[in-house]
Amino acid sequence: MIILYREADTSLNTFDTLMKKPVETRPENSVEVASLETLEFSKVVFRHKTASYNAIDDLSFSISNGQTAAFVGPSGSGKSTLVKLLVGLYAPNEGEISFNGISSRKVRYNPLRRQIGFVTQETQLYAGSIKDNMLFVNPAASDEDIITALQKASATNLIAKAANGINTVLGENGMKLSGGEKQRISIARALLRNPRLLIFDEATSALDSITEEEISKTIRNISDRREQMTILIAHRLSTIMHADTIYVLEKGKISEVGSHESLLARRGLYYSMWRQQIGERR
Numbered sequence: 001m002i003i004l005y006r007e008a009d010t011s012l013n014t015f016d017t018l019m020k021k022p023v024e025t026r027p028e029n030s031v032e033v034a035s036l037e038t039l040e041f042s043k044v045v046f047r048h049k050t051a052s053y054n055a056i057d058d059l060s061f062s063i064s065n066g067q068t069a070a071f072v073g074p075s076g077s078g079k080s081t082l083v084k085l086l087v088g089l090y091a092p093n094e095g096e097i098s099f100n101g102i103s104s105r106k107v108r109y110n111p112l113r114r115q116i117g118f119v120t121q122e123t124q125l126y127a128g129s130i131k132d133n134m135l136f137v138n139p140a141a142s143d144e145d146i147i148t149a150l151q152k153a154s155a156t157n158l159i160a161k162a163a164n165g166i167n168t169v170l171g172e173n174g175m176k177l178s179g180g181e182k183q184r185i186s187i188a189r190a191l192l193r194n195p196r197l198l199i200f201d202e203a204t205s206a207l208d209s210i211t212e213e214e215i216s217k218t219i220r221n222i223s224d225r226r227e228q229m230t231i232l233i234a235h236r237l238s239t240i241m242h243a244d245t246i247y248v249l250e251k252g253k254i255s256e257v258g259s260h261e262s263l264l265a266r267r268g269l270y271y272s273m274w275r276q277q278i279g280e281r282r
Contacts, residue, residue: 030107040098066226078249083233143166199230
């Protein structure tokens, strides 16, 4: 396939790389997780082989269906490592990750990953129509399914201006999309998987401030429907203010936890980050 839109730096934090099927050994007596309802980290520790410190250190949290949890922190706080642990690209050195109460060490990850929707800052669209790009993640989806997902991603204006609706071709000889429009298709594509766990990994960090605000509103609307577990990984705090629980990471540890308002009241690291970012936006 010819890639139409790709950032110059393609790291592991892309949709394709994170959601592809790694070569892995199926554990004995492996278990296939049914509809995902709960996720829990219990005293999880992870250290890269060449590192002298833990990237994730004694991390514990839990989330249930309908809840939204956010993880924020400065660069190097462990956010990227957390994402890879969530989707099974890394296994903890210590502690336990559980899905529906089942240890990740016993879980069959490939069926589990089919229950995960993933949105990153690097939106990748491929040669073909809007419909082709949507079917990439769910070949069995109907036109109605696609349109519903696009509506949930607030992409109705995009479809309205598309000459042939979801059959409109994208790319050099077709419809040109803005950064925000590409991201809306990426969100809709994640929703088309009917995910039980929806992860937004720095989903607005490559956007300008106005588009970021619009996409953040869309993410909030999706969270407010409470149709799945939602995890937000972000540096920009304005994108995660609505989360039920915000975890502040510092050097792989949770240093603060609470709602946006309660964390501001504590006047700790979160408060300092908020003041800095508000100053930058002004």
